[in-house]
Ligand code: C2O
Ligand code: CU
C-alpha cells in the first residue's frame with residue numbers, strides 16, 4: 096500500500112520552523128516534526144544471503160555534550176557499535192559529538208542498522224555513495240522513533256571522503272544542525288599506492304557553523320522566516336563539532352580531508368600565510384594529480400582534500416586555514432534579506448565574511464616525511480560525445496518562484512517525477528544547471544549561490560559559463576557543484592547499475608527543506 100505523504104505548504108512550514116527557533120532539541124517540539132510522512136517501507140529487504148564484511152549499528156539519539164565550559168549542549172547524535180569488521184572501520188573523532196567515521200574498502204559489503212531514538216522521523220543518506228535506490232535514504236523511507244532501517248550495500252565507489260546525514264523531508268536542516276552527520280571514508284588499492292600521509296597524518300575536518308544562546312544551547316534559524324530563504328548562517332565556526340579548533344602538527348606532510356557540513360555557509364578556503372592550497376581530492380576521491388589554488392570554494396556538501404607540508408617551518412610556527420571574504424549574493428549578505436515580516440536580522444558573521452577556520456601550530460620536529468606524489472590516481476574522463484543528449488542538454492533553471500526556491504519552477508513532492516526528469520539506465524547525459532536568480536522584483540532576495548547535488552552518482556564538470564568565477568576544483572569526480580549567482584554549469588553523468596527514484600537538490604539545507612529538491616527516475 097502506498098501512502099500519500101502530506102507536504103507542508105509554505106505557511107505551515109514557516110510556522111513549523113519558527114517553533115524550532117524557540118529552543119533547540121528541548122523535548123516536546125510540537126508541530127515541528129511532520130509525523131504524517133510515515134515509513135512506507137521500513138525494512139526494504141533483509142537478505143539472508145547477504146554476508147557483510149562490515150556490520151554496524153548506528154543509533155540516532157538525543158544527548159548532552161560538553162562543547163563550551165559550563166552547561167552541556169543538547170544535541171542529536173549518532174552512537175554506534177561495531178558488530179562485525181576491523182576495529183578501525185568505526186572510529187569516533189576524539190572529543191567530537193559528530194557521528195563516527197565509518198571506514199570501508201572498495202568492494203566491501205556493508206550492513207548498517209539504523210535505529211531511530213530521536214522524537215522525529217529520520218532516515219540516513221550516504222552522500223556520494225553509489226547505492227541502490229532503496230539504500231540511498233530517500234525521505235520516503237523515513238522511520239519513526241523506535242524503528243530500525245536496514246541498509247545492505249556493496250561499496251562501489253573509489254577511495255574518497257564521503258559522508259552521511261539525515262534526509263527526512265522538511266527536517267534535514269534541523270537534524271543535521273542538531274549534530275547528525277558523520278564521515279564515510281572509502282579506501283582502495285589505488286589510493287594506497289599513491290603513498291599519501293595516513294594514520295595520524297590523515298585528518299578529517301568537518302566544517303560547520305552554529306549559533307548558541309547564553310546557556311550553550313544550539314539556536315536554529317534565529318532570523319526566522321527570512322533566514323529560511325537564505326539558509327542558516329551561524330556565528331561560531333566548529334570543526335569536528337569543536338569550537339576554536341586547533342591542530343597541533345609535526346614538521347612533515349599531512350592529508351587534510353575537508354567536508355563542508357554546514358547548512359548553508361560557503362567557505363573560500365586559503366592559507367593565511369599566502370601559500371597556495373595543494374588540492375589532491377574532491378567529492379569523489381583523488382584527482383589525477385595535485386592542483387594548486389590560491390583559494391578554493393567549498394559549498395555545503397562538498398569535500399576537498401588538501402596536502403600540506405609543514406617540514407620547512409620551525410617548531411612554534413603558527414598559521415591558519417581561513418575563509419576569505421567573497422560576495423555571497425544579496426540575500427547572503429549581512430542583512431540577510433529583509434522582505435519577510437519587515438524586521439531585519441543582522442548577522443554577526445555573514446556568509447562571505449572573513450574568519451579563521453583552523454589554527455595550526457607546529458608542535459614537534461620529526462625527521463621522516465612523505466613527498467607529494469605527482470600521480471595520485473587515474474580519473475577516467477567521460478567522453479562528452481557519449482552523452483545521448485550532448486547537443487541538447489537537460490536544463491535545470493534555479494530561481495525563486497512564489498517565494499520559494501525552485502528547480503525549473505517546481506518544488507519537491509515525495510514521489511513526483513516529471514517527464515523531463517526520467518533518464519534511462521545505462522546512459523550518459525549532460526545536465527545543465529543555470530543559477531538565474533529570481534528576477535521578478537524580489538528585492539534582492541533572489542541572488543544566491545546554490546550548491547547542486549545529485550544522489551547516487553559521481554559526475555564530471557564539463558564546463559562552466561555565465562558569470563565567471565575562479566576558485567573551483569572541477570578536475571575530478573563530484574557529487575555536488577557550486578553555482579554562484581548568474582553561473583551556469585554543465586555536468587556529465589552516467590546512470591549505471593541501479594534503476595529507481597533518486598534525488599537531486601540544492602544542498603543549502605534550508606533551500607532543500609523548503610522544496611528546492613526533485614526526484615529523478617532511472618528507468619530500467
Ligand atoms: Cu547530502 Cu540529499 O544530500
Ligand atoms: Cu547525497
Ligand code: CU
Nearest residue numbers: 545601603606
Ligand atoms: Cu539553494
